[in-house]
Amino acid sequence: MNEFKVSMLASGSSGNVTYIETDEHRVLVDAGLSGKKIESLMNSIGRSLNDVDSLFVTHEHSDHIQSVGVLARKYGLNVYANDLTWQAMAGKIGRINDEQKFTFDVNSTKLLGDLDVESFSVSHDAAQPQFYVFHHNNKSFAMLTDVGYVTDQVAGMIRNADAILMEANHDFEMLRYGSYAWSLKQRILGDEGHLSNEDGALTLVDAIGNRTKQVYLGHLSAENNQVPLANLTVSSILQEHDLGVNQDFELFDTAPDAATRLRSI
Structure with a gap:
């Protein structure tokens, strides 16, 4: 099928969440709203958090990480962030099992099946903010x-x-x-x-x-x-x-x- 779909679930100063879908993966970028609100937004596009496998974090500001820990624990998501962002999130997101925590270095690429993800650094007042380019087909x-x-x-x-x-x-x-x-x-x-x-x-x-x-x-x-x-x-x-x-x-x-x-x- 080679599907590659996106939805900006929420974007603004109060919270940010993006959903990306391929044949093999369903992922989020950031989780800056409550878990309940994100599930509702997912349902509004005909999807469920139960099917999401990964969560990529851009930086540690609350409008991007509010429910990172909650979603990781409830849905077993793999969470990707660079080392400095992981350190900056400590104490803000609760405990996440080590096997769900992945280091994604800035200016590098992760290969996830049919989805390639590039990270790149940006200038923002956070520990080590990075954003992403997603590639498929x-x-x-x-x-x-x-x-x-x-x-x-x-x-x-x-x-x-x-x-x-x-x-x-x-x-x-x-x-x-x-x-x-x-x-x-x-x-x-x-x-x-x-x-x-x-x-x-x-x-x-x-x-x-x-x-x-x-x-x-x-x-x-x-x-x-x-x-x-x-x-x-x-x-x-x-x-x-x-x-x-x-x-x-x-x-x-x-x-x-x-x-x-x-x-x-």
Whole structure:
């Protein structure tokens, strides 16, 4: 069958979970909501956590690891993270059996049957944050959120992927004039913070290639962004660079509490 499907179960400042499926594997990236909520989101796309075998962790912030330990213990998931992230998660996720814990070094590749997973480092204020590109049947799905700025290496990792999850965390003016403390605004805007709508769009200008057919805007701030604004900003910038939004590729929104449709890549 060679199925390769993805759904952004949840994406936003309150929690992040992504589901990826091939013929041989069903995996999650991060588990930043309660186990009960993630099971409900899985059910909404016709899937169950009982069938998931692996969980890949990007970094130790609570909106990415809230139920990592719970899901590992309840469903027997294999959990993958780099050493520094494992250390940073200690005391936050409870005990996980050693046979379920796997070290996934940054800037390396794991081969899991019909699914190849590449990790790459990003600039974010965590112990050793890393994101992933998933490969199956000569197609790829690249994930990039929680990043302050995009290096040439990162740009190369996601370039011309068939599907891309891209951060559009905040609108600069909403953040600038919003209620956040100045120190938090500085953190978000810094090199270890988050990409704005404009920054995400400019990253996509470089990343989108002739293979790219699906682009998802993710990790929107509940306080400093709005879905229509993010979509409009990104669409406008892509069109200014002669990229055929919703013609050559589709641009999808994500939500913090509702899954995107399970789509084939």
